[in-house]
Amino acid sequence: MSNAQLVLRQARFENKAFWRNPAAAFFTFAFPLLFLIIFSTLLGGGTSPSPSGETIESTTYFIPAILSFSVVTACFTNIAISISFSRDEGVLKRLRGTPCPGWVYLAARVLHAVFVNLILVVIVVVFGQVVYGVDLPLDTLSAFLLTLVVGAASFCALGLAATCAVPNAEAAPAVVNVMVLPLLFLSGTFIPIGDSPQWIQTFAGLFPIKHFLDGMFEAILPPSDNPSGFLWSSIAVIALWGVAGLVVAIRFFRWEPSR
Amino acid sequence: MTTRAIDVKGLRKSYGNVEAVRGIDLQVEVGEVFALLGPNGAGKTTVVEILEGYRTRDSGEVRVLGSDPGSNERSFKERIGIVLQETSVDRFFTVREVIELYGGYYPNPLPVDEVIELVGLTEKREERIRRLSGGQQRRLDVALGLAGDPELLFLDEPTTGFDPSARRGAWQMIKNLQSLGKTILLTTHYMDEAQTLADRVAVIARGEIVAEGPPDALGGRDVAGTRISFVLPSGSSSPPPHVAGVFQVLGSSWTAETTDALPVLHELTGWAVDNHVELRSLQVSQPTLEDVYLALTGTRDGESDSPKDADTNSRKRARRE
Numbered sequence: 333m334s335n336a337q338l339v340l341r342q343a344r345f346e347n348k349a350f351w352r353n354p355a356a357a358f359f360t361f362a363f364p365l366l367f368l369i370i371f372s373t374l375l376g377g378g379t380s381p382s383p384s385g386e387t388i389e390s391t392t393y394f395i396p397a398i399l400s401f402s403v404v405t406a407c408f409t410n411i412a413i414s415i416s417f418s419r420d421e422g423v424l425k426r427l428r429g430t431p432c433p434g435w436v437y438l439a440a441r442v443l444h445a446v447f448v449n450l451i452l453v454v455i456v457v458v459f460g461q462v463v464y465g466v467d468l469p470l471d472t473l474s475a476f477l478l479t480l481v482v483g484a485a486s487f488c489a490l491g492l493a494a495t496c497a498v499p500n501a502e503a504a505p506a507v508v509n510v511m512v513l514p515l516l517f518l519s520g521t522f523i524p525i526g527d528s529p530q531w532i533q534t535f536a537g538l539f540p541i542k543h544f545l546d547g548m549f550e551a552i553l554p555p556s557d558n559p560s561g562f563l564w565s566s567i568a569v570i571a572l573w574g575v576a577g578l579v580v581a582i583r584f585f586r587w588e589p590s591r
Numbered sequence: 592m593t594t595r596a597i598d599v600k601g602l603r604k605s606y607g608n609v610e611a612v613r614g615i616d617l618q619v620e621v622g623e624v625f626a627l628l629g630p631n632g633a634g635k636t637t638v639v640e641i642l643e644g645y646r647t648r649d650s651g652e653v654r655v656l657g658s659d660p661g662s663n664e665r666s667f668k669e670r671i672g673i674v675l676q677e678t679s680v681d682r683f684f685t686v687r688e689v690i691e692l693y694g695g696y697y698p699n700p701l702p703v704d705e706v707i708e709l710v711g712l713t714e715k716r717e718e719r720i721r722r723l724s725g726g727q728q729r730r731l732d733v734a735l736g737l738a739g740d741p742e743l744l745f746l747d748e749p750t751t752g753f754d755p756s757a758r759r760g761a762w763q764m765i766k767n768l769q770s771l772g773k774t775i776l777l778t779t780h781y782m783d784e785a786q787t788l789a790d791r792v793a794v795i796a797r798g799e800i801v802a803e804g805p806p807d808a809l810g811g812r813d814v815a816g817t818r819i820s821f822v823l824p825s826g827s828s829s830p831p832p833h834v835a836g837v838f839q840v841l842g843s844s845w846t847a848e849t850t851d852a853l854p855v856l857h858e859l860t861g862w863a864v865d866n867h868v869e870l871r872s873l874q875v876s877q878p879t880l881e882d883v884y885l886a887l888t889g890t891r892d893g894e895s896d897s898p899k900d901a902d903t904n905s906r907k908r909a910r911r912e
Contacts, residue, residue, distance in 0.1 A: 333695065338696075341692075341695060342692075345681075345684070345688070345692050346681075348683075348688070349681045349683040349684055352683035352684075352719075353683055421678075421679040422677050422678030422679050423678065423679055423680060423681065425675065425678050426673075426675060426679075426680065426735070428645065429643060429644075429645070429668065429671075429673035429675065430668060430673075430693060430696045430697070430739070431665045431666075431668040431669045431696050431697060432696040433665070588645075
């Protein structure tokens with residue numbers, strides 16, 4: 333069996349195991365949708381400033397915002413926590429004793445996370461269309477897909493890197509949420525930051541979450557001066573973070589639990 | 592020259608300034624069941640994990656199936672099976688699925704049903720792993736080690752936590768593997784397990800091999816003295832001096848160790864019958880493997896086998912100094 337076939341086969345098994353735990357699967361999909369409904373309701377009716385400075389309806393604001401949230405959750409948070417658990421349970425150590433190359437296994441886990449993420453994106457987009465009437469503009473579809481793919485890949489790589497900072501499974505949710513939750517707020521994922529102090533926006537701009545959110549806005553609601561919807565500067569920053577995450581993961585990834 | 596399954600010369604490994612393995616030589620022939628015995632902290636796990644390719648060594652020559660396990664080659668991993676402690680698999684798979692998954696990592700896996708039968712999980716074939724008992728999960732561990740039809744199988748404490756009948760079952764299973772021509776390196780805390788399964792045994796203590804040989808002859812136990820012991824009821828008279836002199840007396844219990852047991856027993860029992868003395872708990876025995884083991888290892892409490900613990904201990908020691 334070639335390595336590529338091994339990756340696909342492993343990913344199929346991961347997928348099978350995922351659906352065998354219906355409660356976990358259900359909430360993986362329900363969570364972002366729940367946030368979409370909550371924030372749209374809380375801030376609904378009003379308007380919000382988009383990252384490019386335009387004034388848009390708040391219900392519209394939360395489609396790209398919650399989309400970016402779901403990618404961060406499904407890729408970064410999910411990978412970082414579940415791989416930390418697999419490491420503590422000895423799944424990774426056992427795998428290292430077989431001929432299966434470690435990267436094949438991790439690639440399969442990433443592939444499965446991306447697959448789950450795609451389902452999530454479809455759910456949020458369809459929900460946004462049906463309930464809030466936000467269309468996915470077909471002429472910027474390529475910008476949307478590229479931003480999505482670069483974002484998903486980079487957040488997966490960063491998720492693998494984050495496991496290096498997680499001492500054990502019990503600490504995983506806390507450590508990972510500390511990394512991600514403040515940035516989600518500061519980047520405007522839940523509350524628009526258009527009117528907030530400049531230093532917050534500058535600070536958030538150092539990290540990939542804000543750039544991913546901006547890229548999603550640009551692709552879904554392209555401003556008149558950039559009809560293609562590609563926000564290249566942000567895509568580049570996200571990709572750079574992804575490469576950095578991959579380098580850290582390759583250098584520091586641990587296969588065995590620390591005791 | 593035929594290649595040995597395992598050939599180790601002068602193996603050394605330190606964690607920090609703690610020498611966990613201090614120059615070990617070890618040879619295991621193809622088709623042999625070899626047991627590594629030793630208290631926690633003796634360096635057993637470190638040795639085995641070096642042989643499996645999990646850890647690097649500081650110095651020494653190591654050949655496993657003719658390869659250097661430290662190079663972590665895929666072709667090497669394809670020929671060995673590893674059954675570790677404290678490893679798990681996704682609990683939402685069924686027994687059949689997970690054996691199929693692991694078998695797929697190897698070029699020539701055993702048929703899944705054959706593996707399931709070998710470990711005696713046929714009735715649990717379609718059961719989810721999370722619903723298996725502890726003993727059944729341990730058998731599944733062995734199944735996953737076997738899935739790739741390895742030439743050499745590492746079994747790290749395969750029956751720890753088993754009830755006695757499950758243990759007999761596991762032993763039968765390991766004997767079946769041996770009859771298939773597999774080489775097995777076993778670590779265990781149970782002397783009866785080593786006695787029953789192993790062709791040869793090595794006892795490791797404080798990072799060194801202190802004895803090696805067939806279980807029946809380990810530490811010279813086949814030529815060691817016979818042990819005679821009994822309890823003398825209070826108020827009864829003592830045996831005649833030429834008999835009593837052989838024994839050590841501790842309270843009312845008498846023990847002797849002698850290479851010439853028959854005359855001593857003859858005199859002792861003759862005297863007891865003549866004088867109507869009841870020799871309670873009279874026993875005549877050879878030293879057990881456990882006696883030899885305890886004598887060899889001088890087992891202390893509070894030792895541990897995990898390298899991290901050795902590390903912690905060295906740090907504690909460093910702080911104290």
